[in-house]
Amino acid sequence: MLLYLLPFIDVLTEVGLATAYPQLKHIYNSPLQASSLIAVGPLAAVTTGWCWGPFVRRYGVKTGMVTALLIWSAALGGMSVLLAQYPAALLLRLLHGFGGAGMAAVPFIAAATRSTHTATQSRRMGRIELSASLGAISGPLVFGSAMVLSPRLALTGVAGTGMALFGTILLAVPRSQPPSREKPAKPATAVPVLQHMAPAILYAIIAACLLSALETLIPTAAESATDSALAGKIAAALFEAIVLAGILYQSRQIHPDTRAGGLLAIAFSCLLLSVVLPGEAWLPMVLLLILSGLWVGRMVAGGNQFAARRAQNAAARGMGLYSTIRISGSIIGPMLMNLPTAGLFATLAILCVIADITRTGIRQRRHCPEARQSRDLRDR
Structure with a gap:
């Protein structure tokens, strides 16, 4: 169950941040800086996400989950403090995109490796997409609205939620073995x-x-x-x-x-x-x-x-x-x-x-x- 929260919170933050473009433009007084801060996250996810497959294959699903969550939450926490300083915020956003790539990849890897039955894989991947879609619906209403009230508070809130989820997975989820289906x-x-x-x-x-x-x-x-x-x-x-x-x-x-x-x-x-x-x-x-x-x-x-x-x-x-x-x-x-x-x-x-x-x-x-x-x- 905790596995499906990763795509939910990641998509909620991404979509909410995209809808906060007017607030970011007001902070930086530059449409280019505001749009680039939004865009570099998915760009980092696309260019660096390939490494999460080998990482999970070597260390297991649980380690992949907590590592991605730690990077993701730490980057958002840093952004909440350094949001007004554009170069630092941009670097932290790149790090956030890298962690977000792991939060997107690990659930799919787990769904594909934990069962060889097609129907089971289909149901699990459907739940992942359902979770991500719920995050897309909730993002503008929850995180986007919070960014209107206080960008720093909004970023601190999602970073704290990520750290709480990190601690829960670290303590409650048993250590998983690396996938054994690959030769x-x-x-x-x-x-x-x-x-x-x-x-x-x-x-x-x-x-x-x-x-x-x-x-x-x-x-x-x-x-x-x-x-x-x-x-x-x-x-x-x-x-x-x-x-x-x-x-x-x-x-x-x-x-x-x-x-x-x-x-x-x-x-x-x-x-x-x-x-x-x-x-x-x-x-x-x-x-x-x-x-x-x-x-x-x-x-x-x-x-x-x-x-x-x-x-x-x-x-x-x-x-x-x-x-x-x-x-x-x-x-x-x-x-x-x-x-x-x-x-x-x-x-x-x-x-x-x-x-x-x-x-x-x-x-x-x-x-x-x-x-x-x-x-x-x-x-x-």
């Missing part, structure tokens, strides 16, 4: 594992890109349609709830395959909106995009299932790479908002088609006779 005689190197995981990683990056783009677009579109900031928050919360429903539904499926019609429906809807509806017709656009959250949620959960299956021979390293590299989609998604409306929807449609082709290719390779024969020979 010690031939340790997997990063490049072959990355090549093997590439289709699942690409699929997950597209899913994260779609999710983050829609999380940015939907409240903006709702506010444009209603001239109400509250309507934007309600639309965003409704979208996240539908995404959660998609994640939970897909997590209960034995096979990671989702129906092609769902992904193509998103693509055709986006194309239809980009061609038929004018730029100011936001209301039907918002409704269609909110409903698309069901299939986006299935993509997020399906990506985890794809990755777990492809990482069978190197679960710790493979899931460590997967859980961190896929974060790059969350960096790309909001940048799509700089495109014109028609270009934005056309890009989303193209991404959906690419994801569907990737998913179909994975399915065909898994079910083709040559692949089955190769697996049988390898098992013997």
Whole structure:
């Protein structure tokens, strides 16, 4: 249970910090410094997160959890003291991103290595995504609101929560053995594992890109349609709830395959909106995009299932790479908002088609006779 709190508190802080952009801009009197402080966290997670797989493989899940929490909490505590000093805050934010990469990677590694049963892996990864989604919903309301009242107090609060969780895990969770499913005689190197995981990683990056783009677009579109900031928050919360429903539904499926019609429906809807509806017709656009959250949620959960299956021979390293590299989609998604409306929807449609082709290719390779024969020979 404590394992699922790591993605919750990490995503809560990341999303809340992103919504605190106006407060950070006021502190530094510079939009560039405020935005860079937000962006370097995910950047550090993507560039350094690969090391958590080998770390957990060598020292075990519990050690990975407490190490990531300690780094994450210490960095936030330092930011609460040195927030006004931009260079120091930026360095601490980089350290925070490194710890956050561990908090994102360790739960996925644990889910992939503690059981070889596909249904069990799917349920555990679904719980991880559920926890992260709840953090995304709570972030603006809890941490973002606290940043409005007192940035230092908000950072101190989440740092203290992280340290409390660190102490609880350290004392209450029994020491775990390093995963034993990987063959010690031939340790997997990063490049072959990355090549093997590439289709699942690409699929997950597209899913994260779609999710983050829609999380940015939907409240903006709702506010444009209603001239109400509250309507934007309600639309965003409704979208996240539908995404959660998609994640939970897909997590209960034995096979990671989702129906092609769902992904193509998103693509055709986006194309239809980009061609038929004018730029100011936001209301039907918002409704269609909110409903698309069901299939986006299935993509997020399906990506985890794809990755777990492809990482069978190197679960710790493979899931460590997967859980961190896929974060790059969350960096790309909001940048799509700089495109014109028609270009934005056309890009989303193209991404959906690419994801569907990737998913179909994975399915065909898994079910083709040559692949089955190769697996049988390898098992013997």
